[in-house]
Amino acid sequence: MVDDEPQIVRALRINLSARGYAVLTAHDGTAALKAAAEGKPDVVVLDLGLPDVDGTEVIAGLRGWTSVPIIVLSARTDSTDKVEALDAGADDYVTKPFGMDELLARLRAAVRRSAVAEGEDAVVQTASFTVDLAAKKVLRDGVEVHLTPTEWGLLEILARNRGRLVAQRQLLQEVWGPQYAKETHYLRVYLAQLRRKLEPEPSHPRHLVTEPGMGYRFEL
Amino acid sequence: MVDDEPQIVRALRINLSARGYAVLTAHDGTAALKAAAEGKPDVVVLDLGLPDVDGTEVIAGLRGWTSVPIIVLSARTDSTDKVEALDAGADDYVTKPFGMDELLARLRAAVRRSAVAEGEDAVVQTASFTVDLAAKKVLRDGVEVHLTPTEWGLLEILARNRGRLVAQRQLLQEVWGPQYAKETHYLRVYLAQLRRKLEPEPSHPRHLVTEPGMGYRFEL
DNA sequence: GGGAGGCGTCAAGACCACGTCAGAATCGGC
DNA sequence: GCCGATTCTGACGTGGTCTTGACGCCTCCC
Numbered sequence: 001m002v003d004d005e006p007q008i009v010r011a012l013r014i015n016l017s018a019r020g021y022a023v024l025t026a027h028d029g030t031a032a033l034k035a036a037a038e039g040k041p042d043v044v045v046l047d048l049g050l051p052d053v054d055g056t057e058v059i060a061g062l063r064g065w066t067s068v069p070i071i072v073l074s075a076r077t078d079s080t081d082k083v084e085a086l087d088a089g090a091d092d093y094v095t096k097p098f099g100m101d102e103l104l105a106r107l108r109a110a111v112r113r114s115a116v117a118e119g120e121d122a123v124v125q126t127a128s129f130t131v132d133l134a135a136k137k138v139l140r141d142g143v144e145v146h147l148t149p150t151e152w153g154l155l156e157i158l159a160r161n162r163g164r165l166v167a168q169r170q171l172l173q174e175v176w177g178p179q180y181a182k183e184t185h186y187l188r189v190y191l192a193q194l195r196r197k198l199e200p201e202p203s204h205p206r207h208l209v210t211e212p213g214m215g216y217r218f219e220l
Numbered sequence: 221m222v223d224d225e226p227q228i229v230r231a232l233r234i235n236l237s238a239r240g241y242a243v244l245t246a247h248d249g250t251a252a253l254k255a256a257a258e259g260k261p262d263v264v265v266l267d268l269g270l271p272d273v274d275g276t277e278v279i280a281g282l283r284g285w286t287s288v289p290i291i292v293l294s295a296r297t298d299s300t301d302k303v304e305a306l307d308a309g310a311d312d313y314v315t316k317p318f319g320m321d322e323l324l325a326r327l328r329a330a331v332r333r334s335a336v337a338e339g340e341d342a343v344v345q346t347a348s349f350t351v352d353l354a355a356k357k358v359l360r361d362g363v364e365v366h367l368t369p370t371e372w373g374l375l376e377i378l379a380r381n382r383g384r385l386v387a388q389r390q391l392l393q394e395v396w397g398p399q400y401a402k403e404t405h406y407l408r409v410y411l412a413q414l415r416r417k418l419e420p421e422p423s424h425p426r427h428l429v430t431e432p433g434m435g436y437r438f439e440l
Numbered sequence: 441g442g443g444a445g446g447c448g449t450c451a452a453g454a455c456c457a458c459g460t461c462a463g464a465a466t467c468g469g470c
Numbered sequence: 471g472c473c474g475a476t477t478c479t480g481a482c483g484t485g486g487t488c489t490t491g492a493c494g495c496c497t498c499c500c
Contacts, residue, residue, distance in 0.1 A: 067336055079319040086325040091333065092312060093326075099299040105306040106313075113311060113333065116287055148476055165356035186478080188458060195459095203459080212457060212486065213369035214356065368487060404446085406489080412448060423448080432446065432497085 001025045002032040002058070003047035003073065012045065015100055016107075029053035033061045037177035041068060043110055045103075048074040048085065056088040063089035065173035065181075069110035073098070124159045126207050126220050129198050131159045138198070145197050150175060154190055155198075158208065158218035167215040191216060221245045222252040222278070223267035223293065228316075232265065235320055249273035253281045261288060263330050265323075268294040268305065276308040283309035289330035293318065344379045346427050346440050349418045351379045358418070365417050370395060374410055375418075378428065378438035387435040411436060 001016070003009050004027050016023050024039045026032040029050045036044060044062065048055030059070060072085045075096045082093045091113075092106050122134035129140040136152060138145045147155065153175040158166055168187055172180045180186070191210070195202040209217045221236070223229050224247050233243045244259045246252040249270045256264060264282065268275030279290060292305045295316045302313045311333075312326050342353040349360040356372060358365045367375065373395040378386055388407055392400045400406065411430070415422040429437045 079322045082319075082322045083325040086329045089332075091329060099302075102299045102302045105303040109306045109311060112309075150477070163355055163357075183478095184457080185480095188460085189478080192459060192461095210458070211356070214372070217355075370488070405491095408447060408449085409489085412450095415448095430447075 001045045002027075002029070002050070003045075004028060004049070004051050005047070008047070008073075011100070012103075015104070019104070027051075029055075029058040029061075032058055033178075036062055036066070036068070037179065042114070043107060044068055044070045045107070046070055046072050046090075048072055048076065048081065056084055059085065059088040059090055061178075065178040067114075069114050071103075071106055071110055073103075124162055124218075124220070128200050128207060131155060133159060140198060147194075147197070150190055151194055151197070154187075155194055158216060162218040162220060165211055165215050165217045169215075171216065187216070221265045222247075222249070222270070223265075224248060224269070224271050225267070228267070228293075231320070232323075235324070239324070247271075249275075249278040249281075252278055256282055256286070256288070262334070263327060264288055264290045265327070266290055266292050266310070268292055268296065268301065276304055279305065279308040279310055287334075289334050291323075291326055291330060293323075344382055344438075344440075348420050348427060351375060353379060360418060367414075367417070370410055371414055371417070374407075375414055378436060382438040382440060385431055385435050385437045389435075391435065407436070 001009060001012055001023055002025070003012075009025050009027070013023050013025065024035050024041060026035045029052050032044075032046070032050075035041075046055065046058060050058065055072065055074070059072075062068065062070060069091045070089065071092045071094060072090045073094050073096060074081060074085070077095050085093055091110055094103055094106060122132060124131040124133065129138060129145070131138050133156060136156075138147055138152075138155070154171060157171060157174055168184050169181050171187060172183055176183065176186065191208060192202070195205050195208055199205045199207060207219050209219050211217055221229060221232055221243055222245070223232075226247075229245050229247070233245065236243045244255050244261060246255045249272050252264075252266070252270075255261075266275065266278060270278065275292065275294070279292075282288065282290060289311045290309065291312045291314060292310045293314050293316060294301060294305070297315050305313055311330055314323055314326060344351040344353065349358060349365070351358055353376060356376075358367055358375070374391060377391060377394055388404050389401050391407060392403060396403065396406060411428060412422070415425050415428055419425045419427060427439050429439055431437055
């Protein structure tokens with residue numbers, strides 16, 4: 001929730017919290033990008049009239065590394081503003097003053113959509129282990145394998161893109177945040193840990209394959 | 221495009237066609253559901269005030285079997301209508317009168333979203349091998365061929381421009397960077413490697429063809 | 441017939457990326 | 471405030487990749 005008007009932030013926070021949403025707030029664009037990188041929200045509600053940076057800049061900054069739904073709030077009814085924001089990557093545009101129930105409905109729609117997009121085949125099986133994406137569990141020989149949050153984050157992205165090469169940048173940005181895009185060393189360390197826990201022969205991985213210089217691939 | 225007012229249908233059809241969209245129209249809910257099932261549209265623009273069935277019914281009828289983006293048009297500004305439509309499964313809600321450029325922007329946003337969700341796989345096939353551009357994979361006789369990053373970079377550009385001549389300058393600049401625009405030797409070395417890995421007769425290439433003095437061409 | 445330029449081939453050295461390990465720093469729960 | 475779990479950081483050996491040079495072939499032009 002990004003807005004520089006305290007009363008709007010307050011009203012939204014109360015309404016959203018009451019409905020079971022966890023709310024992170026930021027009052028300017030810089031703080032918003034930082035909070036998004038750290039908090040990994042499921043949805044962003046963004047006011048366009050921020051004190052420090054232009055709203056479309058914030059959208060671009062987010063879209064560089066995440067496809068989280070963005071709902072833009074704005075007092076400007078001018079259609080060029082709407083077009084700019086939407087083309088920059090926003091998902092929806094609501095003009096102030098807005099009805100709380102409408103915003104909530106649009107929020108539900110945005111969340112529902114991204115949930116559907118993620119919802120494909122919740123279980124991924126290989127010859128050696130099973131990944132349950134919905135339950136966030138990994139089974140090996142029938143017994144559950146414990147993964148740390150970071151390990152799971154990596155495995156989840158790879159499993160969702162099974163068969164496809166996932167670039168190092170993408171993994172780093174989605175697990176650690178956009179400012180870690182070059183810390184490829186992290187990947188080596190955590191891939192080694194995942195292999196030790198999941199691969200039959202960790203030093204000759206069959207499922208978590210490295211493509212040198214490019215990224216990693218989850219092979220079934 | 222579902223609406224019972226001919227002038228709106230007409231205006232939208234003209235605008236959308238001019239921008240390269242193919243447009244299917246229906247003037248009531250029953251026809252809309254039929255047309256959607258047959259035409260498999262990429263996006264539905266739906267007016268709520270239809271003569272035969274209620275708008276939310278149409279949404280529900282679509283959502284029963286497809287997750288195609290639905291943009292609702294309506295003259296009703298009442299917020300309960302919006303909430304109902306969005307909660308029924310609509311993706312966006314635009315009130316009449318609306319600006320054409322805004323609607324187009326919302327259309328683009330909806331299409332963009334569903335394109336990301338599908339993650340379309342672009343595959344290029346030849347008689348000898350298959351290039352999967354999304355997965356970054358090359359298959360030859362069913363087995364995967366390992367390519368280095370530079371080899372892949374070259375092949376990707378050639379495959380994306382299949383059938384067309386790609387200039388040496390362009391290849392060098394896009395793979396190695398602008399300062400390497402004259403290092404044609406690199407091309408010879410790497411084209412030879414690609415041919416050795418992919419061509420049935422590397423010394424008589426059928427798919428990775430040299431156009432002397434000009435560049436290279438990917439033939440299917 | 442000879443030369444020049446473009447091309448293909450091969451091989452070797454420099455260099456970079458990867459995997460691995462272990463210790464330090466940090467986080468989170470009690 | 472402590473302790474275990476987790477994450478971060480550094481050093482090292484290794485293998486693969488990129489670069490570079492040498493050489494021979496071909497075609498086109500003189």
